[in-house]
Amino acid sequence: MKKSPLPLQSIRGSVKQVCGKEALVKLLRWHFGHAEFRGRQFEAIEAILSGRDCFCLMPTGGGKSMCYQIPALAKPGIVLVVCPLIALMENQVMALKEKGIAAEYLSSNQTSHAKNKIHEDLDSGKPSLRLLYVTPELIATPGFMSKLTKIYARGLLNLIAVDEAHCISTWGHDFRPSYRKLSSLRNRLPDVPILALTATAVPKVQQDVIESLCLQNPLVLKSSFNRPNIYYEVRYKDLLDDAYADLSNLLKVTGDVCAIVYCLERTTCDDLSAHLSKTGISSAAYHAGLNNKVRTSVLGDWISSKIQVVVATVAFGMGIDRKDVRIVCHFNIPKSMEAFYQESGRAGRDQLPSKSLLYYGVDDRKRMEFILSNSEKKKLPSLRSEEGLSKNSLTDFIQMVEFCEGSGCRRKKILESFGEQVPASLCRKSCDACKHPNLVAKHLEELTTICAVRQKSSFSQIFISSSSDMIDGEQFSEFWNHDNDETRDSDEDISDYDDDTTKAVRSLAGSKLPSHLGLDEKMEFLQRAEERYYQNNISDRQNKKLEKNVISETLRESSKQRLQNALKQAQQRLGILKIEVETSACFLEKECYKKYGKSGKSFYYSQVASTVRWLSNTSLSELTTRLGTTTSLTSEDILSKAEPSTTSLPLLDQGPTKFTSEELNGSSRSEISLGVSPLQSTSSSTDLPVIPSFSDYVNNRNGKGSLTNTSQKQLPRTTVQKNPGKRMKL
Numbered sequence: 001m002k003k004s005p006l007p008l009q010s011i012r013g014s015v016k017q018v019c020g021k022e023a024l025v026k027l028l029r030w031h032f033g034h035a036e037f038r039g040r041q042f043e044a045i046e047a048i049l050s051g052r053d054c055f056c057l058m059p060t061g062g063g064k065s066m067c068y069q070i071p072a073l074a075k076p077g078i079v080l081v082v083c084p085l086i087a088l089m090e091n092q093v094m095a096l097k098e099k100g101i102a103a104e105y106l107s108s109n110q111t112s113h114a115k116n117k118i119h120e121d122l123d124s125g126k127p128s129l130r131l132l133y134v135t136p137e138l139i140a141t142p143g144f145m146s147k148l149t150k151i152y153a154r155g156l157l158n159l160i161a162v163d164e165a166h167c168i169s170t171w172g173h174d175f176r177p178s179y180r181k182l183s184s185l186r187n188r189l190p191d192v193p194i195l196a197l198t199a200t201a202v203p204k205v206q207q208d209v210i211e212s213l214c215l216q217n218p219l220v221l222k223s224s225f226n227r228p229n230i231y232y233e234v235r236y237k238d239l240l241d242d243a244y245a246d247l248s249n250l251l252k253v254t255g256d257v258c259a260i261v262y263c264l265e266r267t268t269c270d271d272l273s274a275h276l277s278k279t280g281i282s283s284a285a286y287h288a289g290l291n292n293k294v295r296t297s298v299l300g301d302w303i304s305s306k307i308q309v310v311v312a313t314v315a316f317g318m319g320i321d322r323k324d325v326r327i328v329c330h331f332n333i334p335k336s337m338e339a340f341y342q343e344s345g346r347a348g349r350d351q352l353p354s355k356s357l358l359y360y361g362v363d364d365r366k367r368m369e370f371i372l373s374n375s376e377k378k379k380l381p382s383l384r385s386e387e388g389l390s391k392n393s394l395t396d397f398i399q400m401v402e403f404c405e406g407s408g409c410r411r412k413k414i415l416e417s418f419g420e421q422v423p424a425s426l427c428r429k430s431c432d433a434c435k436h437p438n439l440v441a442k443h444l445e446e447l448t449t450i451c452a453v454r455q456k457s458s459f460s461q462i463f464i465s466s467s468s469d470m471i472d473g474e475q476f477s478e479f480w481n482h483d484n485d486e487t488r489d490s491d492e493d494i495s496d497y498d499d500d501t502t503k504a505v506r507s508l509a510g511s512k513l514p515s516h517l518g519l520d521e522k523m524e525f526l527q528r529a530e531e532r533y534y535q536n537n538i539s540d541r542q543n544k545k546l547e548k549n550v551i552s553e554t555l556r557e558s559s560k561q562r563l564q565n566a567l568k569q570a571q572q573r574l575g576i577l578k579i580e581v582e583t584s585a586c587f588l589e590k591e592c593y594k595k596y597g598k599s600g601k602s603f604y605y606s607q608v609a610s611t612v613r614w615l616s617n618t619s620l621s622e623l624t625t626r627l628g629t630t631t632s633l634t635s636e637d638i639l640s641k642a643e644p645s646t647t648s649l650p651l652l653d654q655g656p657t658k659f660t661s662e663e664l665n666g667s668s669r670s671e672i673s674l675g676v677s678p679l680q681s682t683s684s685s686t687d688l689p690v691i692p693s694f695s696d697y698v699n700n701r702n703g704k705g706s707l708t709n710t711s712q713k714q715l716p717r718t719t720v721q722k723n724p725g726k727r728m729k730l
């Protein structure tokens with residue numbers, strides 16, 4: 001709806017600033033049609049209008065944009081908005097223009113005519129623009145900075161809003177080096193209030209953002225990350241006959257709803273979109289492999305409801321604002337919880353019930369691990385020198401895997417990953433794990449069985465899925481962090497550039513798989529391709545083959561981190577006051593490494609996973625006994641918290657402890673050896689614990705199974721032969 005500029009002018013007058021809640025609410029109602037400010041919007045707006053810096057952490061869809069759009073209307077002059085994505089700028093500018101608000105953006109994909117018009121307006125003594133959206137790359141250019149300085153000198157720069165501000169932090173999930181250059185804004189343009197906005201920032205990132213932008217005495221506004229109107233669900237690809245069909249059925253059943261489907265690779269976007277279209281669902285692909293014109297038209301068609309579903313890579317990302325997205329589906333596992341939260345947060349921005357659905361596949365997980373470990377290796381030297389200061393993407397990914405592979409409340413896991421402690425009751429059965437715990441447990445058990453079967457077969461030896469499309473490195477380019485964007489001249493921000501890792505992935509296959517090949521032929525082809533890759537790239541093939549299986553320091557670090565998290569949760573669950581989390585995690589990790597280090601990565605990985613599961617279910621006495629001297633539990637802790645059977649400090653320094661399986665889950669009496677104290681861990685003849693298998697764990701939690709050493713059990717061969725992968729429809 002087009003609005004006449006008159007009411008704005010009459011409210012604003014010619015030079016005056018609008019202040020007072022009533023007048024600001026009038027602006028909100030007139031221009032945006034919202035009755036009241038939501039959450040902490042008004043506090044932010046008030047602070048900004050008084051000239052104060054502000055850090056605003058609101059959930060996805062919380063209404064952060066309003067915090068700078070209202071000030072832009074309340075005061076003469078210009079609000080500069082820094083945005084990481086062109087699609088996001090286009091989207092917002094289009095929406096503002098429709099409301100009759102003078103907004104523009106500057107980017108490389110505009111015509112020179114359009115750019116000149118904007119520059120003319122900026123150069124005029126009385127610019128008509130209220131909001132100017134730019135990329136951080138543009139701000140870094142001397143030409144634009146001198147223009148800004150001039151506008152500032154004329155007293156016309158009211159506010160600098162840094163949207164998606166977590167991109168400034170190396171700890172953030174979408175770090176962009178060009179964002180770091182924004183730190184010069186405070187020096188170059190003192191006195192202009194800065195507003196930092198984000199939906200995804202753990203405490204470390206929050207602090208980093210505040211410091212990097214040199215915010216002075218900012219008003220810090222934080223809201224809960226919880227999105228109560230989103231139902232979270234995970235479906236397991238390995239248990240489905242056909243994930244494409246499953247998704248199209250779901251979309252059909254839910255009616256003509258608006259949806260986004262995120263995929264890792266461009267060709268999956270194209271394929272899946274074609275499949276959905278074939279089944280009568282209006283859909284289109286969106287990724288950086290398409291030209292600007294196509295992308296803009298897809299975005300436009302989707303926003304205006306001409307198409308129902310966009311099947312996209314993460315190029316269709318932050319800040320995309322269509323209120324009535326009812327389903328956000330991740331067809332491949334995202335790289336981190338933050339990315340997942342951002343993307344799934346596109347759902348239900350109108351606060352109405354919506355769904356986040358993630359299709360989890362073991363092959364997808366392996367592929368992502370491969371990609372992330374390579375991206376770790378190729379981190380820019382400038383970042384590497386900060387090692388320990390920058391975040392580890394594998395550690396982040398493990399959280400995401402636990403979200404999928406764990407049986408606990410999904411919502412709680414999301415919130416805890418952002419440092420928010422909440423009871424599971426908060427979920428109100430609005431995730432599959434809370435609503436259908438038995439079903440989820442059953443699926444996880446089946447998944448474990450399938451994984452065990454696969455591990456024994458050669459399928460698990462290569463990370464490649466049978467998809468012919470995943471080999472092309474370009475497929476992944478939207479996925480990478482923008483670590484290299486400093487090297488680019490353009491302010492183009494749809495990431496579409498290659499790097500060493502994608503090259504390696506591409507050369508892994510040598511060429512695309514012919515589509516006519518059957519599964520066996522594809523596997524053979526891929527195996528040959530893998531060999532070729534190693535032959536071509538590695539001089540000492542023997543050594544390097546071993547290297548593939550080597551457990552890197554990075555992996556060990558991530559495992560420690562994972563165990564630390566699990567220990568913290570156990571600590572909370574058991575109500576223990578003191579536990580040396582770090583030392584204990586190191587101890588447990590060492591156990592896993594000692595036992596499985598020589599057998600290779602996947603054994604080691606599964607041992608870590610088992611230990612994590614054990615921690616989430618273990619009793620206080622088991623925990624203290626196993627950790628021995630690594631815990632610093634006081635005897636009071638033990639006496640006050642332990643079960644009746646554990647009335648004294650358990651077996652510290654008494655050599656390898658023997659636990660019966662009954663102690664682990666209260667059933668069979670077959671004796672298994674458990675835990676050593678770290679003092680004994682140097683002994684080479686250490687008996688290490690047998691950790692319950694996934695199915696034991698699940699049964700144990702449900703109180704129905706007994707712990708037999710199923711991790712050692714052979715699965716019936718017939719299952720393997722008949723159906724190595726997909727077993728059932730969910």
Ligand SMILES: Nc1ncnc2c1ncn2[C@@H]1O[C@H](COP(=O)(O)OP(=O)(O)OP(=O)(O)O)[C@@H](O)[C@H]1O
Nearest residue numbers: 034036037038060061062063064065066199319321
């Ligand atoms: N006070 C309000 N009352 C009702 N709706 C509002 C209000 N403020 C904003 N909205 C609407 O909420 C939706 C989300 O707003 P916005 O795009 O600003 O969210 P955001 O916090 O920036 O989310 P993201 O982190 O995903 O970018 C928009 O459709 C917007 O119109």
Ligand SMILES: [Mg+2]
Nearest residue numbers: 064065163319
């Ligand atoms: Mg936003």
